[in-house]
Amino acid sequence: MNTLWLIPFFPLLSATALILSGGRMPRQLAALLGAGSVGLAAISVVMVARTYLAEGEVQQLTLWTWIAVDNFTPRIAFYVDGLTIVMMSVITGVGFLIHLYSIEFMWEDESFCRYFAYMNLFVAAMLLLVMADNLLLLYLGWEGVGVCSYLLVGFWYRDPLNGKAARKAFVVTRVGDTAMALGLLLLFTELGTLDIQAMMATANSTWQVGDTLPIIATALLLGGAVGKSAQLPLHTWLPDAMAGPTPVSALIHAATMVTAGVYLIARNYELFLLAPPTLQAVAWIGVLTLLLAAFTALAQHDIKRILAYSTISQIGYMFLALGVGAFASGIFHLMTHAFFKALLFLAAGAVIHCLHHEHNIFRMGGLRTRLPVVFWSFLIGSAALAALPFTSGFYSKDAILLTAWTAPGNGPWLWAGGLLGALLTSIYSFRLVFIVFFGAAQTEPDRQPGWKMSGPLILLCVLSLVGGWFALPLAGVLPNKGHAGISHVVEYISIATPLLGLVIAYLLFLGKQVSIASLVASPSGQALQNFWLNGWRIDKLYDTLLVRPFKSITHWWRNEPVDLLYNAMVTIARWGHGRLVTLQTGELRWYATSIVFGLVLLLAIMLRNAS
Amino acid sequence: MDGLQIPLEHILVLAATLFSCGLMGLMLRRNIIFMLMSLEVMLNSAALAFVAAGARWGQADGQIIFLLILSVAAAEVAVGLGLVLQIQRRFKTLDMDQVNRLRG
Amino acid sequence: MMENLFYVASLVALVATVAALTRPNAAHALIYLIVSLLAVAVLFFLMGAPFAAALEILIYAGAIMVLFVFVIMMLNLGEAGDTRERQWLSPRNWIVPGIMAALLLLELLLALRHTPVLTSGVAVDPKTVGLTLFGPYVLAVEIASMLLLAGLVGAYHLGRRFIVRREGRS
Numbered sequence: 001m002n003t004l005w006l007i008p009f010f011p012l013l014s015a016t017a018l019i020l021s022g023g024r025m026p027r028q029l030a031a032l033l034g035a036g037s038v039g040l041a042a043i044s045v046v047m048v049a050r051t052y053l054a055e056g057e058v059q060q061l062t063l064w065t066w067i068a069v070d071n072f073t074p075r076i077a078f079y080v081d082g083l084t085i086v087m088m089s090v091i092t093g094v095g096f097l098i099h100l101y102s103i104e105f106m107w108e109d110e111s112f113c114r115y116f117a118y119m120n121l122f123v124a125a126m127l128l129l130v131m132a133d134n135l136l137l138l139y140l141g142w143e144g145v146g147v148c149s150y151l152l153v154g155f156w157y158r159d160p161l162n163g164k165a166a167r168k169a170f171v172v173t174r175v176g177d178t179a180m181a182l183g184l185l186l187l188f189t190e191l192g193t194l195d196i197q198a199m200m201a202t203a204n205s206t207w208q209v210g211d212t213l214p215i216i217a218t219a220l221l222l223g224g225a226v227g228k229s230a231q232l233p234l235h236t237w238l239p240d241a242m243a244g245p246t247p248v249s250a251l252i253h254a255a256t257m258v259t260a261g262v263y264l265i266a267r268n269y270e271l272f273l274l275a276p277p278t279l280q281a282v283a284w285i286g287v288l289t290l291l292l293a294a295f296t297a298l299a300q301h302d303i304k305r306i307l308a309y310s311t312i313s314q315i316g317y318m319f320l321a322l323g324v325g326a327f328a329s330g331i332f333h334l335m336t337h338a339f340f341k342a343l344l345f346l347a348a349g350a351v352i353h354c355l356h357h358e359h360n361i362f363r364m365g366g367l368r369t370r371l372p373v374v375f376w377s378f379l380i381g382s383a384a385l386a387a388l389p390f391t392s393g394f395y396s397k398d399a400i401l402l403t404a405w406t407a408p409g410n411g412p413w414l415w416a417g418g419l420l421g422a423l424l425t426s427i428y429s430f431r432l433v434f435i436v437f438f439g440a441a442q443t444e445p446d447r448q449p450g451w452k453m454s455g456p457l458i459l460l461c462v463l464s465l466v467g468g469w470f471a472l473p474l475a476g477v478l479p480n481k482g483h484a485g486i487s488h489v490v491e492y493i494s495i496a497t498p499l500l501g502l503v504i505a506y507l508l509f510l511g512k513q514v515s516i517a518s519l520v521a522s523p524s525g526q527a528l529q530n531f532w533l534n535g536w537r538i539d540k541l542y543d544t545l546l547v548r549p550f551k552s553i554t555h556w557w558r559n560e561p562v563d564l565l566y567n568a569m570v571t572i573a574r575w576g577h578g579r580l581v582t583l584q585t586g587e588l589r590w591y592a593t594s595i596v597f598g599l600v601l602l603l604a605i606m607l608r609n610a611s
Numbered sequence: 612m613d614g615l616q617i618p619l620e621h622i623l624v625l626a627a628t629l630f631s632c633g634l635m636g637l638m639l640r641r642n643i644i645f646m647l648m649s650l651e652v653m654l655n656s657a658a659l660a661f662v663a664a665g666a667r668w669g670q671a672d673g674q675i676i677f678l679l680i681l682s683v684a685a686a687e688v689a690v691g692l693g694l695v696l697q698i699q700r701r702f703k704t705l706d707m708d709q710v711n712r713l714r715g
Numbered sequence: 716m717m718e719n720l721f722y723v724a725s726l727v728a729l730v731a732t733v734a735a736l737t738r739p740n741a742a743h744a745l746i747y748l749i750v751s752l753l754a755v756a757v758l759f760f761l762m763g764a765p766f767a768a769a770l771e772i773l774i775y776a777g778a779i780m781v782l783f784v785f786v787i788m789m790l791n792l793g794e795a796g797d798t799r800e801r802q803w804l805s806p807r808n809w810i811v812p813g814i815m816a817a818l819l820l821l822e823l824l825l826a827l828r829h830t831p832v833l834t835s836g837v838a839v840d841p842k843t844v845g846l847t848l849f850g851p852y853v854l855a856v857e858i859a860s861m862l863l864l865a866g867l868v869g870a871y872h873l874g875r876r877f878i879v880r881r882e883g884r885s
Binding site for chain 3: 617622655683699
């Protein structure tokens with residue numbers, strides 16, 4: 001349909017206008033442009049979705065040919081099928097709510113226009129990413145969202161720590177992006193095209209399941225996905241990226257950008273099906289990440305960092321789903337996660353906004369009565385996060401766990417890991433709720449959230465509750481491994497675990513019937529807490545393994561030893577000059593004598609030759 | 612009146628000797644006036660060699676070259692002595708070892 | 716007898732030149748140099764080049780050397796100049812120039828070993844010289860006159876301020 005191009009066009013136009021205005025636009029206009037453009041994009045998505053659901057046909061639109069070299073002709077073209085519709089709806093729908101929320105959240109900030117410019121640019125780039133019909137355009141969107149993430153994490157650039165966090169995010173994801181670029185090159189060299197549909201067909205005819213080349217190519221693409229989606233080992237950037245404004249964390253680091261890796265794997269699923277070892281790796285990376293992040297979240301005291309580690313953990317679940325072949329379940333969890341994680345971040349943002357920028361949960365408390373809307377949002381969001389029965393998270397996470405059990409090979413181990421993760425998720429999310437919203441109030445809120453903040457919160461609450469009842473139009477687009485024939489015991493255990501976690505959290509943090517204070521205060525307890533607080537010291541590991549050697553090498557080479565050769569030439573020339581200059585005495589007699597000397601020599605030679 | 616018939620070698624030996632004396636004077640003396648005088652001696656010896664060559668063939672060319680050498684010497688002395696005056700004015704001395712401002 | 720005159724004149728020229736170059740007093744040295752030039756003029760005359768001889772006396776000894784005399788008198792070096800020169804002529808300073816000049820002389824003499832030729836003995840009179848000068852060599856004459864013009868202008872310019880200043884002071 002020829003209105004497909006409108007979807008990324010609205011936010012892109014708005015971003016251009018906001019950038020060109022140089023920050024001089026009046027706030028109301030900037031807010032209207034910023035949120036309105038995403039709203040218009042959302043409406044366009046609804047129209048496209050209706051057409052798709054009615055006709056069931058894939059929609060495509062080619063704008064122009066980007067590069068035309070020999071047989072390499074990627075185009076700026078869009079390809080919209082069920083998967084794209086799901087992603088676009090999440091991006092524009094949740095994105096619009098977050099933009100609306102941001103109007104109130106950022107109202108007093110002096111760089112209001114710049115904020116919305118970057119946010120719109122981000123939405124445009126993300127839409128390009130999911131609508132792209134070839135991997136090169138996808139990579140363009142990929143890099144675009146990376147840049148916008150850097151710009152938005154470092155939004156308050158006057159504080160150098162924010163710049164450092166933004167740089168860290170950029171550099172770590174860059175490692176993944178490089179792997180992905182190599183993967184793209186390999187795919188193009190072997191398959192001759194980067195158009196996704198054509199590539200799938202050629203891959204199926206060229207390669208057999210288990211060939212080396214698809215394994216290498218998919219491993220490289222996995223590298224890119226791991227970087228962008230903050231999985232082990234490239235997850236260290238996400239907690240530090242909480243330095244940006246909270247709506248940014250909600251949009252970029254919860255609902256959309258970090259899911260780009262999941263989308264990449266899902267979109268190229270045929271390639272990944274040709275490489276079973278890579279899929280195994282995907283599943284194991286998912287499990288290990290979700291466990292690592294869950295343990296870390298238990299020991300954090302910054303409200304946003306808890307949510308950040310929680311995001312890492314939940315994306316681990318999505319990777320687990322992809323790894324065991326439940327592609328549709330993974331995307332389903334992506335959607336529900338977008339709802340409740342955005343809800344949680346926006347609610348946390350409301351808490352921070354109303355408590356004059358307090359981040360430490362141990363300095364909050366008793367907000368249940370003081371910020372009721374926020375409390376209910378947090379409660380519903382945490383319930384969905386913990387996958388309590390009948391929330392949206394429950395349906396998606398359960399599907400993943402059960403499919404993991406039936407996976408060939410290490411299925412039960414994967415299931416056990418996911419289950420432990422679910423327990424921990426429940427514990428830390430309710431820990432957060434109980435500490436922040438119950439108990440004695442340490443800090444009083446100095447304002448209440450307005451309708452622009454409460455409205456999106458309420459809407460997202462509704463979506464977190466009913467989102468699990470949507471039937472996603474993914475049939476025929478993504479394969480899904482079912483989980484029939486599982487014994488009921490496994491099912492019941494999967495359902496009961498989050499409830500167990502809720503009980504444990506209640507006992508520890510609310511009712512205080514059980515106290516682990518002595519355990520925590522013991523030396524090994526303290527060591528463990530510090531270990532988890534610092535993210536299993538992985539940052540320190542990277543620092544020792546990579547950063548320090550690099551810095552010491554650059555320090556050792558700071559005098560540019562390669563230049564020694566050229567400097568030696570200069571030194572020799574200078575030395576020669578120094579010696580020769582002594583011949584230039586400026587005295588006439590000396591010059592005359594040297595002329596005679598030369599004459600004597602010359603005549604001697606001539607005489608010898610003549611005789 | 613006719614000239615003598617002299618072995619050319621002798622005249623050229625004389626010219627060579629006069630030239631070496633002039634060269635010696637150039638390298639030896641520090642006073643610029645004496646250096647100019649040595650230059651004149653050297654020019655004179657070269658002129659002697661030319662005239663001798665002209666006499667050997669009995670043609671006028673030798674004397675013509677002599678005339679040209681003479682004009683060169685005259686112009687050179689004129690300008691050179693002007694320079695000597697300037698040196699005396701600026702450096703207050705005629706010692707050429709002191710006039711070494713072009714040293715590197 | 717005429718041959719003897721030749722060798723006597725050569726000797727006079729040589730001795731006068733050596734003397735000219737080794738006097739501490741500038742005026743003395745100039746006089747010796749004039750003697751040397753006169754001796755060379757005699758040589759020219761004996762070789763059968765009377766025009767060259769006349770020119771040598773008129774221009775070389777008569778104009779160029781007189782120019783030197785003028786400048787020396789203008790500079791007014793005096794006794795102090797003599798003492799200084801004597802200092803500079805100490806035997807130590809003779810070594811390097813002496814060696815170099817001796818080597819050069821040796822080489823020149825070696826080069827002149829095998830030229831057993833005699834001069835023609837025919838005098839080339841001024842008329843022939845004139846005809847040749849304004850015949851084939853007329854271009855050289857023009858260039859020489861331009862050279863003299865350049866010398867004239869240069870000498871005037873270089874000497875101007877000195878004269879003005881001196882006049883101002885005195």
